[in-house]
Amino acid sequence: MTRSNDAAPQLKRVLGLGGAMTFGLAYMIPLTVFTTLGIANVMTDGNLVAAYAITLVAMAFTAVSYATMVRRHPVAGSAYTFSRRTFGGHVGFLAGWALLLDYLLLPMVTYLVIGIYLNAAFPAIPMWVFFVAALVLVTILNIIGIRLLAGVNVALLALQVVFIGVFLVMVVGGISGTSMPSLAEVFLNDRANLVAILSGSALLCFSFLGFDAVSTLAEETKAPERTLPRAIILVTVLGGLLFMLLSAASNLVFPDYTTYSSPDSASLDVMAAAGGELLSAFFTAAYVAGCFASVMASQATVSRILFAMGRDRMLPRRLFAFVHPRFRTPAGATAAVAVVSLVGLALDLMTLSSLISFGALVAFSMVNLSVIKHHLVDERRRGARAILLYGVLPGIGFLLTAWLWTSLSGSALAVGLIWVGVGVVILAVMTRGFRQPPPQIDVDKAETAGIRVEEPEVSVAK
Numbered sequence: 184m185t186r187s188n189d190a191a192p193q194l195k196r197v198l199g200l201g202g203a204m205t206f207g208l209a210y211m212i213p214l215t216v217f218t219t220l221g222i223a224n225v226m227t228d229g230n231l232v233a234a235y236a237i238t239l240v241a242m243a244f245t246a247v248s249y250a251t252m253v254r255r256h257p258v259a260g261s262a263y264t265f266s267r268r269t270f271g272g273h274v275g276f277l278a279g280w281a282l283l284l285d286y287l288l289l290p291m292v293t294y295l296v297i298g299i300y301l302n303a304a305f306p307a308i309p310m311w312v313f314f315v316a317a318l319v320l321v322t323i324l325n326i327i328g329i330r331l332l333a334g335v336n337v338a339l340l341a342l343q344v345v346f347i348g349v350f351l352v353m354v355v356g357g358i359s360g361t362s363m364p365s366l367a368e369v370f371l372n373d374r375a376n377l378v379a380i381l382s383g384s385a386l387l388c389f390s391f392l393g394f395d396a397v398s399t400l401a402e403e404t405k406a407p408e409r410t411l412p413r414a415i416i417l418v419t420v421l422g423g424l425l426f427m428l429l430s431a432a433s434n435l436v437f438p439d440y441t442t443y444s445s446p447d448s449a450s451l452d453v454m455a456a457a458g459g460e461l462l463s464a465f466f467t468a469a470y471v472a473g474c475f476a477s478v479m480a481s482q483a484t485v486s487r488i489l490f491a492m493g494r495d496r497m498l499p500r501r502l503f504a505f506v507h508p509r510f511r512t513p514a515g516a517t518a519a520v521a522v523v524s525l526v527g528l529a530l531d532l533m534t535l536s537s538l539i540s541f542g543a544l545v546a547f548s549m550v551n552l553s554v555i556k557h558h559l560v561d562e563r564r565r566g567a568r569a570i571l572l573y574g575v576l577p578g579i580g581f582l583l584t585a586w587l588w589t590s591l592s593g594s595a596l597a598v599g600l601i602w603v604g605v606g607v608v609i610l611a612v613m614t615r616g617f618r619q620p621p622p623q624i625d626v627d628k629a630e631t632a633g634i635r636v637e638e639p640e641v642s643v644a645k
Contacts, residue, residue: 483517
């Protein structure tokens with residue numbers, strides 16, 4: 184894409200409700216339930232379905248807030264844009280800074296998942312070999328500027344749907360003729376502990392990342408003010424119900440969570456119990472393929488954000504604003520993301536997932552508060568309907584997300600708060616002690632005059 188003085192081209196509005204929902208479900212990736220299945224099951228003493236139900240309730244209230252704000256601001260930028268336009272530049276900057284933690288960690292956790300599952304399939308090769316090999320390959324492809332095929336979202340979603348169908352059929356076959364626990368026991372067993380379940384629910388916010396990505400389709404959707412809010416809510420609810428269904432099926436076919444070979448790769452134990460080596464191989468192939476597509480997009484996305492921040496001198500310009508002279512891609516920022524991702528070799532999946540959930544819950548909390556301030560304070564909406572829609576519902580959403588936020592592990596809270604503290608210091612320096620307006624992080628613009636930067640295709644896995 185090259186800058187031109189001509190009028191900006193308009194995108195064609197072709198997506199209806201079905202198309203927007205397909206995009207949202209693909210971005211959430213249904214198979215993400217298996218990323219933290221073992222960890223969350225152990226954490227909740229086998230009450231994974233109940234933990235997902237609590238998370239779904241919290242996310243449903245937050246999805247209503249996203250739907251409310253996207254009606255008012257049908258543009259990209261998500262929580263950052265909503266916070267900046269509602270609370271001003273300083274709060275918006277910090278909301279964007281918290282989201283940046285997610286962007287930086289998503290490639291890291293995906294490389295780690297690739298390493299874990301390929302090592303489980305090929306135990307003779309160390310996990311770190313797969314981690315580094317995937318990182319080098321994806322970094323090179325991003326610098327060269329290779330784009331994913333336009334149909335990758337639909338193709339990978341279809342592959343996951345086929346796998347889920349096969350998995351559920353094999354689960355039914357595997358448990359037929361056996362003594363079945365009651366639905367109440369599947370949902371909540373006799374070892375249930377509220378604190379443990381809430382900790383699991385906080386971790387599982389990771390699974391819902393991406394439901395708000397539907398808002399980025401504003402310029403390609405018919406009647407976006409009506410279509411996008413409905414799509415956001417439906418994607419959140421359908422995704423959550425699917426996560427609960429897959430969790431219940433997994434616990435039915437492999438009920439003893441204490442015998443996982445490893446919590447990180449517990450899904451392979453579940454697949455082996457449901458369908459043997461064939462299903463395990465199918466799962467590994469489908470999941471790792473989705474992870475590769477995901478990390479291509481997530482590394483490219485965060486590289487563009489870091490490039491924009493380097494261009495605006497919010498980060499060292501020489502490194503982060505460096506554009507490859509031949510491929511015209513943000514090579515400096517891409518390489519920086521790769522180096523940071525190597526830290527994943529020293530961390531575990533639970534820590535990374537918790538840190539990502541920290542950033543997500545901060546963003547979700549800010550969106551709920553944005554609804555209250557924009558409608559009840561700024562616009563002075565009154566009446567029973569306004570109080571319900573713009574006060575009670577987002578208020579409940581905020582309380583639920585704050586509750587889950589405080590249920591994260593101590594280490595995740597500590598690292599997350601340190602990250603926010605660093606953002607406060609940077610903001611204070613840039614604004615001369617908060618006396619000047621902060622610079623705007625433009626997450627959509629990834630080019631300067633005469634410089635073309637390859638834009639990544641949005642992909643579908645975590």
